[in-house]
Amino acid sequence: MTEALIFEYRSEGRKGFVAGPDAVPxxxxxxxxxxxxxxxxxxxxxxxxxxxxxxQQNFSIDTQFYPLGSCTMKYNPRVCNQLAMLPQFLGRHPLxxxxxxxGYLQTxxxxxxxxxxxxxxxxxxxxxxxxxxxxxxxxxxxxxYHESRGDxxxxxxxxxxxxxxxxxxxxxxxxxxxxxxxxRPDGDLDxxxxxxxxxxxxxxxxxxxxxxxxxxxxxxxxxxxxxxxAGGLLYYDGANLNAIxxxxxPGDMGFDVxxxxxxxxxSTPHGGGGPGSGAVGVAERLKPFLPVPFVQRLDGRYTxxxxxxxxxxxxxxxAFMGNSGVLLRAYVYMRMLGRAGMERVADxxxxxxxxxxxxxxxxxxxxxFPERRAxxxxxISLKSIARETDVTAMDFxxxxxxxxxxAPTTYFPLLVPECLLIEPTESESRHxxxxxxxxxxxxxxxxxxxxxxxxxxxVTMPVRRLDDVRAAKQPDLVWQAPxxx
Amino acid sequence: xxxxxxxxxxxxxxxxxxxEDDGSVTIGVxxxxxxxxxxxxxxxTPEAGAAFGVGDACAVVESVKAASDIxxxxxxxxxxxxxxxxxxxxxVNSSPYxxxxxxRLRPENAKAIDELMDAEAYNRFLAELED
Numbered sequence: 001m002t003e004a005l006i007f008e009y010r011s012e013g014r015k016g017f018v019a020g021p022d023a024v025p026x027x028x029x030x031x032x033x034x035x036x037x038x039x040x041x042x043x044x045x046x047x048x049x050x051x052x053x054x055x056q057q058n059f060s061i062d063t064q065f066y067p068l069g070s071c072t073m074k075y076n077p078r079v080c081n082q083l084a085m086l087p088q089f090l091g092r093h094p095l096x097x098x099x100x101x102x103g104y105l106q107t108x109x110x111x112x113x114x115x116x117x118x119x120x121x122x123x124x125x126x127x128x129x130x131x132x133x134x135x136x137x138x139x140x141x142x143x144x145y146h147e148s149r150g151d152x153x154x155x156x157x158x159x160x161x162x163x164x165x166x167x168x169x170x171x172x173x174x175x176x177x178x179x180x181x182x183x184r185p186d187g188d189l190d191x192x193x194x195x196x197x198x199x200x201x202x203x204x205x206x207x208x209x210x211x212x213x214x215x216x217x218x219x220x221x222x223x224x225x226x227x228x229x230a231g232g233l234l235y236y237d238g239a240n241l242n243a244i245x246x247x248x249x250p251g252d253m254g255f256d257v258x259x260x261x262x263x264x265x266x267s268t269p270h271g272g273g274g275p276g277s278g279a280v281g282v283a284e285r286l287k288p289f290l291p292v293p294f295v296q297r298l299d300g301r302y303t304x305x306x307x308x309x310x311x312x313x314x315x316x317x318x319a320f321m322g323n324s325g326v327l328l329r330a331y332v333y334m335r336m337l338g339r340a341g342m343e344r345v346a347d348x349x350x351x352x353x354x355x356x357x358x359x360x361x362x363x364x365x366x367x368x369f370p371e372r373r374a375x376x377x378x379x380i381s382l383k384s385i386a387r388e389t390d391v392t393a394m395d396f397x398x399x400x401x402x403x404x405x406x407a408p409t410t411y412f413p414l415l416v417p418e419c420l421l422i423e424p425t426e427s428e429s430r431h432x433x434x435x436x437x438x439x440x441x442x443x444x445x446x447x448x449x450x451x452x453x454x455x456x457x458x459v460t461m462p463v464r465r466l467d468d469v470r471a472a473k474q475p476d477l478v479w480q481a482p483x484x485x
Numbered sequence: 486x487x488x489x490x491x492x493x494x495x496x497x498x499x500x501x502x503x504x505e506d507d508g509s510v511t512i513g514v515x516x517x518x519x520x521x522x523x524x525x526x527x528x529x530t531p532e533a534g535a536a537f538g539v540g541d542a543c544a545v546v547e548s549v550k551a552a553s554d555i556x557x558x559x560x561x562x563x564x565x566x567x568x569x570x571x572x573x574x575x576x577v578n579s580s581p582y583x584x585x586x587x588x589r590l591r592p593e594n595a596k597a598i599d600e601l602m603d604a605e606a607y608n609r610f611l612a613e614l615e616d
Contacts, residue, residue: 468549
């Protein structure tokens with residue numbers, strides 16, 4: 001059943017509230033509007049029911065297994081939310097004097113330090129508001145670094161074809177030219193091709209390690225050496241950091257700059273467009289260019305580091321310093337885990353992915369890189385099933401919804417046809433993983449016995465299949481009151 | 486099996502190219518490519534007069550699954566783009582080799598066309614991809 005828009009809870013002349021005698025400020029007559037605004041007129045009970053029903057229609061980690069590859073949809077412990085919601089944090093005014101917010105600043109300073117140590121970088125800024133902004137900050141720093149040295153010809157960013165789609169977008173936004181290089185059949189980077197494209201125009205290379213193929217790039221030290229020798233810098237897309245937490249450090253691999261999705265790896269709620277956090281970490285040589293503000297400690301006192309202290313900074317990316325609620329949740333999460341707990345995150349994220357991969361392989365599914373160990377995620381290709389039954393990866397994704405599972409990422413990465421990119425995360429039990437395998441096997445059996453049934457799915461969801469072509473061509477985004485416009 | 490007309494030459498990125506009587510070449514994406522992309526929702530065509538080198542990204546085809554660059558198969562200057570695709574990008578799906586052409590180009594060096602795959606070689610290439 002679909003839920004009406006809140007604006008459709010409207011009937012002429014009704015009000016859902018009682019205004020107190022002083023509710024209307026004493027504005028001069030010419031400043032008052034003549035007509036009433038087009039607002040919902042729902043009663044309190046209708047509002048409660050409306051939003052409760054919407055929340056019940058959500059597919060969420062709180063209700064279902066959510067193996068959305070490359071998104072790290074893990075459990076967000078309640079305690080992180082509880083502590084971030086303390087009134088002392090909520091009531092702090094961002095423009096208040098630093099003397100009144102030493103506790104908050106200390107928390108943020110310690111978060112910077114924990115992230116710095118967890119990635120092996122020299123300094124961290126928490127300012128970027130989301131992953132894309134973190135990427136932007138990272139490449140902007142690489143550019144600023146080259147320009148500060150008068151090395152102005154370096155405008156090419158090398159991106160492997162297995163990269164996240166945001167990487168070439170980021171490079172383009174920063175005014176760089178994107179040079180795409182291929183991946184070898186075994187999933188590692190084509191290092192000979194990399195050698196060919198490196199040169200005096202190379203600003204840097206953007207890598208995700210483990211890659212979006214769910215594979216750890218084994219030549220990373222050699223890649224770092226030849227990129228540095230050519231005068232370029234290395235950018236680490238932290239999207240897949242979950243796989244290596246406490247195991248190895250991007251700093252040790254030779255990366256100069258990293259962005260971390262705190263909303264993925266450090267377990268703050270995400271999806272639906274935010275709020276997020278794309279904290280950035282840098283090696284020593286990029287420190288002068290960090291986005292401001294961040295927190296510094298001087299003589300035992302915490303203060304904001306600003307343009308005054310870092311005149312070469314790429315500048316400000318948010319009104320204050322990132323999304324403080326998200327940052328606080330990440331802080332609590334890391335404090336709860338500690339050093340040992342962080343390593344267990346990687347242990348179980350990788351164990352769960354490999355367990356699921358082996359179960360699916362033994363059940364007869366085609367794993368994209370069967371000779372490689374998965375990192376925290378892996379790919380199966382449904383190409384042969386699609387060829388034999390006409391049931392595609394998209395049909396599998398829709399059918400999984402009826403089994404109570406969120407669909408994995410479909411048709412990404414682009415290198416593998418009819419693929420599902422599956423990331424179980426460390427949160428899930430073996431029981432949940434086994435149930436997921438059983439569902440995929442059942443859907444495959446149905447694909448061979450009754451393909452139309454799979455093509456009709458989902459049948460239990462509030463909305464069935466959307467006309468995604470029409471949605472892209474004729475988007476209908478604005479609600480209009482009946483008779484208006 | 487997807488359609489691969491003998492009258493065209495092909496690239497590994499699934500562009501086709503046809504030499505016209507006036508010496509210009511018409512460029513589009515193959516039947517295999519449109520099939521893999523699914524129904525197109527947007528095509529960005531190059532401006533007439535724009536010059537491209539081999540392998541330059543010169544147009545974009547976007548479906549609900551993915552947005553893909555079209556790479557210029559031979560160097561040259563764009564003479565015309567298919568204006569019909571603005572309102573009807575799905576022409577690439579329904580008629581990839583005729584009504585769904587993307588742009589025309591005056592090649593710098595007509596001989597460069599011979600280095601591309603002919604229909605037979607492209608069919609072999611597609612068969613390898615299937616394995």
